[in-house]
Amino acid sequence: MAVIEAFQHAWKGYKQYAWGHDELKPISKTYSEWFGLGLTLIDALDTMWILGQKQEFEEAKKWVIDELNLGKSVDVNLFETTIRILGGLLSVYNLTGDQVFLDKASELGDRLMPAFNTPSKIPYSDVNIGLGTAHPPRWTSDSTVAEVTSIQLEFRELSRLTKKDKYQAAVDDVMKQIHRLEGKKDGLVPMFINTNSGKFSHLGVYTLGARADSYYEYLLKQWIQGGRKEADLLEDYLQAIEGVTKNLIRKSEPNKLTFVGELSHNQFSPKMDHLVCFLPGTLALGVHHGLSANHMKLAKELIETCYQMYAQIETGLSPEIVYFNLNPHNAKDVEVKPADRHNLLRPETVESLFYMYRFTRDKKYQEWGWEIFQNFNKYTRVDTGGYTSINNVQSSENPEPRDKMESFFLGETLKYFFLLFSDEFNLISLDKYIFNTEAHILPIWTT
Secondary structure, eight states: OHHHHHHHHHHHHHHHHOTTSSEEETTTTEEEOSSSSOHHHHHHHHHHHHTTOHHHHHHHHHHHHHTOOTTSOOEEEHHHHIIIIIHHHHHHHHHHOOHHHHHHHHHHHHHHGGGGOSTTSOOOSEEETTTTEEEOOTTOSEEEHHHHTSSHHHHHHHHHHHTOTHHHHHHHHHHHHHHTOSOOBTTBOOSEEETTTOSEESTTEEOSSTTTHHHHHHHHHHHHHTTSOOHHHHHHHHHHHHHHHHHTEEEOTTTOOEEEOEEETTEEEOEEEGGGGGHHHHHHHHHHTTOOTHHHHHHHHHHHHHHHHHHTSTTSOOOSEEEEOOOTTOSOSEEOOGGGOOBOOOOHHHHHHHHHHHHHOOHHHHHHHHHHHHHHHHHHBOTTSOBOOBSOTTOSSOOOBOSOBOHHIIIIIHHHHHHHHOOOTTTTOTTTEEEOTTSOEEEOOOO
16 A cells, blocks of 8 residues: 555655654755654654554564653653653553553653643643753743643543543643633634743734644544543533634635634734644544534535645645635635745645545545645655655745654654545544544543
8 A cells, every 4th residue: 555655665764864863854864853752753653553564663662662761851842742752652552552652651741740830830831851840931931822732632541541640630720721711712712821820921813723723623632532521621612613713714716715814913814824724624523523514514615725725736735834815806716925835744634634534435535635645755755765844835846855754744644644545444433532633542531
């Protein structure tokens, strides 16, 4: 299968030039470090398992046992470490039952806990896992709203598995605080929250892109994870989707594509991050779990838009950010600014295509995904192993490789491609599992 071959090609580059390091630089055949915790390797563990890459899986597991040092003095980002490493370890523990992964997850959970020692109990962005000290970024005492509200699935699951309440208590407290905070607009939240006061800061700016995106995703997914019992989570989610519909949805010209823009001090901007393409999949997941059919209508319109963000571009790959045209006299719906025309091998559109195909069985979603997959192969594959982000999706002649393979390409993008193209509908059943925001697999709790 083509996706398995792509994974093997990516892994070949990682294993040869970046083994045990965070990220492969496939052009210069070396690696880069972010936290120094084998990020790509851990992000890819459950993908290898699902794709049946048993030998590669065993080699990677041996690295986790022998080499993964969670006691090193290094500053890590709480959110990124939680979704990629803690999520990855919990996922592969749930898939394999192998105790070593739970032991590492629980050690990491303990080492991340100092982040919650703040005046407000809203966690700092950064924690030194070796020293047990935490701090905000150097330039502010704010944390990003998406970051502090997108660690819940993982910490809650860690509590369930270890029977230690402290992890869940810490992240549930964050949600309870945000549930009753002032500064929302129709359920939409600002992008920043102050760790001293526990209040939103930089009020008046609302987006479903970077810094807010996964707040909305995790409202729904926590409600599903907990067995659809926690009414506050559902209430906040439903209110937020109404807020999106009321404030952020517009249609482009000339093709009337439904898109999600941004609001800044009551000024609408037709800017949409590729990250927002998580939304159709999340909406469809909600409908599958019993929410309004209107959400499915919106999901179908938005996934069409996300596909067009690829199809209308020269390489057939989406830029990081697009601007939609609202002027009926312009010929093109999608405009791209030079600063935004990079592609980081992001998963969000493929992720939503997977959900849409699972729930509708409409083959067009597989066909759209296949087009996108082929374009990744055409413009981002590096002959000697690996795939690279590119700087210019508008040039098929020279897409300008950036020399970096993000860990989420293996953790998310290729995993969602594999699941999208598979007609084995019980493979990771969406009645039994949810995916965290890094495509790691966590069980829905049953009493």
